[in-house]
Amino acid sequence: MASLSFFSFLILFLSAIAVSDAGSVGINYGRVADNLPPPDKVVQLLKSQGVAKVKIFDSDSAVLTALANSGISVVVCLPNEQLASAANDQSFSDGWVQANIAKYYPATKIEAIAIGNEVIAENITDTTKFVVPAMKTIQASLVKLKLDSNIKVSSPVAISCLGNSYPASAGSFKTDQVQSTIIPMLDFLRETGSYLMVNVYPFFAYKDNSKTISLDYSLFKDNPGVVDSGNGLRYKSLFEAQVDAVYAAMSALTYDDLKLVVTETGWPSAGDAAEVGASQDNAAAYNGNLVRRVLTGNGTPLRPNDPLNVYIFALFNENQKPGPTSERNYGLFYPNEQRVYNIPLSQKGLNGNQSPPASNVNQTAPVNNWGGVSKATSGQTWCMASPNAEAEELQEGLDYACGEGGADCGPIQPNGACYNPNSLVAHASYAYNSYYQKKARVSGSCFFSGTAYVSTQPPSFGNCQFPTGY
Known part of the structure; x- marks a missing residue:
């Protein structure tokens, strides 16, 4: 009987390890559009797809209210235009946290606050200098309200914050930002037990280098892979190589202990003529294979024991976003809640048991045409x-x-x-x-x-x- 109990325990222990190795998939819920469904309908859509994490680009009251008691974890954002106020005025941060975080928590499961978005990567000098000070004042506000143990503070950076990203093992941050911003940010993340937020888009690298970068390598499809000349690791996807380039950049500054979360990644389903690779087929392949990779695999070649946690960009096509056509075509869903293409978004979806969107638009099971x-x-x-x-x-x-x-x-x-x-x-x-x-x-x-x-x-x-x- 004792050996049977030990065997049962061993099975449970190994099962727990297997579960812990799985990463998570969330979605960015952008709203730069004039034709989107109301937030309560969006929450129904998210729940129908098994989506347990969402990231928004502000702290909109209607959205946070709709997410209350939904079980969906939320990352909210302090917009770029408010960084200076937060950095220079602790009372501003206190008021912002009270009105935009404490007011909704814990009914709304706010798990992190993103301070700005891609400010450092854009090297907006007048704004970059406010990022870390704003992170500190928002953190201080959370501490006052005893929310700091449950809500983390970070700031999303783009992959372009790296001065070198190839090979992945040689990843390094831009030298002009290391002392002024990167190291102070990493110090803050370490001190508060937070993580680096990174936006990773293999699409941009492929679009600009389609003659030298394999499309299969970019879309997680079967390919021979690329061997990193620095550490001998073989990469089967551009995404993993880009993520490991960030890990390597942190390691080069002796921040090996920090984790990261990919707060944006995706592939457009349409684009201008010059936007090579932007298509519905490629978007479905990239995002579908990404979900499968995250939910059924472990970490990256450089960090195999650190699960991949990602937020796909984006939930909807947003018709008022400026820029090239691709900017308005990253969505997984059209505004009427119909899928742009069909991919699973959760473990249940991978198992084939995912519910149709709440609107039931065009979501009957495929019917074969041969019998x-x-x-x-x-x-x-x-x-x-x-x-x-x-x-x-x-x-x-x-x-x-x-x-x-x-x-x-x-x-x-x-x-x-x-x-x-x-x-x-x-x-x-x-x-x-x-x-x-x-x-x-x-x-x-x-x-x-x-x-x-x-x-x-x-x-x-x-x-x-x-x-x-x-």
Whole structure:
């Protein structure tokens, strides 16, 4: 009995470790638009998608009120234009924290305050000098109200705050900002037990260097990877290399103990002609693969034991954002709550059990175009290829499943029992399901770069029977 108890404990312990290794996925809820749904509807949408974390770019009362008692954690922002006031006047910070934080907490789960946004990266001299002083006065205000143990203070920086980012092991901050701003900020983060907020956009690097940077490498797709000449680590994605460049930059200044959170990352679904790589397919691949990477993987090659925590930019397409077309097309959803493209946003979504958006707009389960479905079988699920997926991506998924994935693809070969109907969707569905069943239907095994979904209705066409286990 004692050995059985120890074995049970060991299983529980290892399970706890596995869970702790998973990162988190949040979403940036920007509102530079005139056609978005009201905050209460947005909260319903977030909950329907299993989103447990959200970041906003101000401290809007209607938004914070709508988020109360939702269970969704929130990062609020002290806008750039208020940094000088906060830095120079402790009473201003006291009043701001009272009116924008204490008023809503704890009903609204505010977990952090972002002091400005990308001020340091933009090197706005007149504003940069206020960042750390503002962080200190806001922190002092939290201490007065005894909120400092639950609410962290940081300031989002862009990857462009690095003077060097390649190879990742040689990452370093811009020399003209190290002594004046970077070190004082890192000291503050260490002293308060906070973390560095970093905005990371592989899209920009790819757009400007598409002839030398692989698109597959940029989108988390299968690729040979890039070996870092400085430490010998192999990187399979540009995102991880960029994150590790920031870690390396902190290590170079002896701040190895600090953590970071990626407070913005994303890929536009549309752009101007010069914005190479901006497309719906690439956006779906990047964000879909990012979610899968974060929720099913560990850390980065340089920090394998530090889970990745990210906030996707953005929840909606925002029609009033200035700049190139891409700026108005980072959203995962249109203002009517219809998905721009279909990707999971939570662990439940990866498992195929994600609810449709609250509006129920265009969210019926994909129906195959090659046969009917029979009555749902309790407790059984099948992995199906989406008929709305691009042919090239379906072919890539089919090739992987039948090749490296080890799926049983014999029945879809010529003269096989499931060769007909001879369509890419039908064949991909069979291969996807075979892979899914062989993997014991574990989390993440029915994704295939966003081209697959889990169905509770067994497919049926001709004499072909999809397996439910091996």
